[in-house]
Amino acid sequence: MQSLPLFHRIAGQPVLVLGDGEAADAKARLVAEAGGRVVQAVEPGTRLAFVALEEGAEAEAARLKALGLLVNVVDRPALCDFTVPAIVDRSPVLVAVGTGGASASLSKALKERLEILFPAGLGRLAAAIAAAREKVAAVHGTVPARRAFWTRALAPGGPLDPLVEHAVVCIDPGSLDAAGSREDVIAVGKDGADGLTLRQLRMLAQADLIVHPADMAADVLALARRDAARWVGEWPPDGASGRIVLLRTGVF
Numbered sequence: 001m002q003s004l005p006l007f008h009r010i011a012g013q014p015v016l017v018l019g020d021g022e023a024a025d026a027k028a029r030l031v032a033e034a035g036g037r038v039v040q041a042v043e044p045g046t047r048l049a050f051v052a053l054e055e056g057a058e059a060e061a062a063r064l065k066a067l068g069l070l071v072n073v074v075d076r077p078a079l080c081d082f083t084v085p086a087i088v089d090r091s092p093v094l095v096a097v098g099t100g101g102a103s104a105s106l107s108k109a110l111k112e113r114l115e116i117l118f119p120a121g122l123g124r125l126a127a128a129i130a131a132a133r134e135k136v137a138a139v140h141g142t143v144p145a146r147r148a149f150w151t152r153a154l155a156p157g158g159p160l161d162p163l164v165e166h167a168v169v170c171i172d173p174g175s176l177d178a179a180g181s182r183e184d185v186i187a188v189g190k191d192g193a194d195g196l197t198l199r200q201l202r203m204l205a206q207a208d209l210i211v212h213p214a215d216m217a218a219d220v221l222a223l224a225r226r227d228a229a230r231w232v233g234e235w236p237p238d239g240a241s242g243r244i245v246l247l248r249t250g251v252f
Contacts, residue, residue, distance in 0.1 A: 003082075003083065005096060010031065010034050010048065011034070011035030012035065013037065013045060013046075014036070014043050014045055014046045015031045015036040015037065015048045016040070016049035016069065017049075017052070019050075019051065019074070023074045024050070024052035027050040027052060031050075042064070042069070047068075048070050049064045049070070050072050051071060051072070051073045057073050057074075061079045072084060077101025077102075083100060083101050085097050085098035085107060086104075086110065088111055088114045090120070090122035092123055092126050092127065092130075093122050093123050095118065097110045097111050118162075118163070119162075119163065119164065120165065121166055124169055125160065125166055125169050128170075129160075129171065132171035135171070135173050136150075136173040139173040140173065144241050148243070149173065151206050151243065153171075182242075182244065183236075183244045183246060184243075184245050184246070185246045185248060186200050186203060186204070186245060186246070186247050186248065187249075188216070188247055188248065188249050192219055193217065196223070203245050204220075204224045204245060205225055207224055207225055207228045207243050208228060208241075209229045209230075209231060209236060209242060209243075209245070210228050211232075211233060211234070211235065211244060211247065212231075212246075213232070213233075213247070213248075214232050215249070216247050216249065234246075
């Protein structure tokens with residue numbers, strides 16, 4: 001990754017927006033929608049700044065950076081400490097698409113596709129999941145059991161499939177049996193990550209534990225869920241449970 005994607009909470013916080021015109025207005029609206037307070041001069045607590053100046057932008061950015069602010073300069077990615085992604089808003093679900101300043105048009109095109117893909121009620125589903133966490137924890141007492149419950153519920157075609165519009169979201173933690181351990185084997189061929197099927201990609205995205213040889217290609221491992229445990233070897237360690245993916249090489 002060339003940038004670290006983060007979601008920055010700015011509710012009630014001052015955010016500096018410098019400039020006039022359409023670009024500055026757009027940044028001010030963005031700040032306001034996220035609950036921030038738009039200011040036009042640095043004040044205590046100001047950590048972020050948007051510079052939308054036609055002249056003097058570089059000097060102003062340097063001044064603000066010297067004061068310790070993180071700065072975004074409109075249409076000048078080389079001067080930016082952070083860039084603003086295209087946003088799909090299904091609050092509290094936010095999906096951000098960024099290109100590191102390479103192409104705002106590409107970000108916009110991808111956002112438009114995702115707007116069609118994600119149901120309007122996705123935020124309602126997220127809120128229902130948050131409200132049900134304690135009930136689910138009471139029924140499924142271990143982290144692997146809870147993870148298995150949510151994996152099954154949110155799987156394609158599952159009762160809480162996030163890509164399906166749910167008119168009413170009712171989460172009953174007793175409606176799904178806690179899934180036991182499951183092992184899947186993925187044979188990684190000569191094409192590496194490019195040769196994986198959609199089903200294999202889903203396995204990697206849902207795995208609790210990835211078991212792989214020491215020489216497994218980095219681009220394959222990068223497709224696994226980021227919080228999945230890793231184990232170098234041929235077989236999982238004793239006592240391993242949950243969804244386990246065994247990566248193999250040289251099998252065609």
